Amino acid sequence: METSVYIPIISDYGFKATFGNEADSLFLRTALQALIKSDTPIREVHFDKNAFEALTIDSRSGIFDLACTDENGTQFIVEMQLGLAPHFVQRMKFYALHKFNTVVERGNFDYANLPKIYAIAILAKNILPTTHFHTIANLRSEEGEIIDSQLSFITVELAKFTKQVAEIETDLEKLVYTMKTLHTTEPTQYPAFWNEEWLRRAIEELDTRKMTPEERAYFARVTAANAEAVKAEKQRIDDVKRGTIRKLLLQGKLTVEDIADANDVSVDFVLDVQRKL
Structure with missing residues (x-):
């Protein structure tokens, strides 16, 4: 934009x-x-x-x-x-x-x-x-x-x-x-x-x-609010995935690669969760 x-x-x-x-x-x-x-x-x-x-x-x-x-x-x-x-x-x-x-x-x-x-x-x-x-x-x-x-x-x-x-x-x-x-x-x-x-x-x-100055100001406010909402939602989704991945890692039944595929995340994401266990 x-x-x-x-x-x-x-x-x-x-x-x-x-x-x-x-x-x-x-x-x-x-x-x-x-x-x-x-x-x-x-x-x-x-x-x-x-x-x-x-x-x-x-x-x-x-x-x-x-x-x-x-x-x-x-x-x-x-x-x-x-x-x-x-x-x-x-x-x-x-x-x-x-x-x-x-x-x-x-x-x-x-x-x-x-x-x-x-x-x-x-x-x-x-x-x-x-x-x-x-x-x-x-x-x-x-x-x-x-x-x-x-x-x-x-x-x-x-x-x-x-x-x-x-x-x-x-x-x-x-x-x-x-x-x-x-x-x-x-x-x-x-x-x-x-x-x-x-x-x-x-x-x-x-x-x-x-756009008038008022419209530009309103657009800037809406864009900022949406960006914050997207950031918060992404964090919420990541937190849920991390919780699921922690459980799978502790069960020890799946490989890191399989866990990544099952949760639609990267291997690095899974490894980061693993390091923090």
């Missing part, structure tokens, strides 16, 4: 400035339409409260990255994940089913005419055993027949997207390409579709050359 002209859309600041831009929802509306693969334009969106309370005393509360509703009452949950998250599907089920429960409750437990709910996950890493970068999942029979489409899970895995500019045709492909490459692209290398209104407006929000 020290030399890049554009802030990544997939950063916390970038996500809020584009998907979460309440003053100008054109990008969000077009992106949602592309993500759910709908031919019907989304005319307006209402941003919903993104924090939700537990339904019972012993159940969990949480926070969506973004929650909104369109003019037809369709509900959208959008989550962004940069790091490796092998259990992210479980998180999306938790969020989506919580949303399902709340819309049923608001409807006095009437299951008829429930609004559609789309739980959208945008991931930098791969988590699904699928080959395509975009996956839509519904409740289906063993023959693949749709049983229910009221609740849809949509997953975008940026790492699986490999198309080049000349191959890009759909709004979905334009969106994913932009999310994956904007912050590494020089202004002189603009693909033509970045001049389309919905993308142009979003990109302008991420152009560091056009």
Whole structure:
């Protein structure tokens, strides 16, 4: 980010400035339409409260990255994940089913005419055993027949997207390409579709050359906070791994190399734990 002209859309600041831009929802509306693969334009969106309370005393509360509703009452949950998250599907089920429960409750437990709910996950890493970068999942029979489409899970895995500019045709492909490459692209290398209104407006929000002093200060605060959070999370993960590795070393059943492979760490990491035993 020290030399890049554009802030990544997939950063916390970038996500809020584009998907979460309440003053100008054109990008969000077009992106949602592309993500759910709908031919019907989304005319307006209402941003919903993104924090939700537990339904019972012993159940969990949480926070969506973004929650909104369109003019037809369709509900959208959008989550962004940069790091490796092998259990992210479980998180999306938790969020989506919580949303399902709340819309049923608001409807006095009437299951008829429930609004559609789309739980959208945008991931930098791969988590699904699928080959395509975009996956839509519904409740289906063993023959693949749709049983229910009221609740849809949509997953975008940026790492699986490999198309080049000349191959890009759909709004979905334009969106994913932009999310994956904007912050590494020089202004002189603009693909033509970045001049389309919905993308142009979003990109302008991420152009560091056009930021006001207040925006620069806010961006610096968000970046610093995120860096501290990442550092703390990495330390927590390392501490957990060290505890597991200590137990394996004391059992003496595996080689250092096997322990390193099993815990996705380097041999030097294991040797460092061993020296401190």
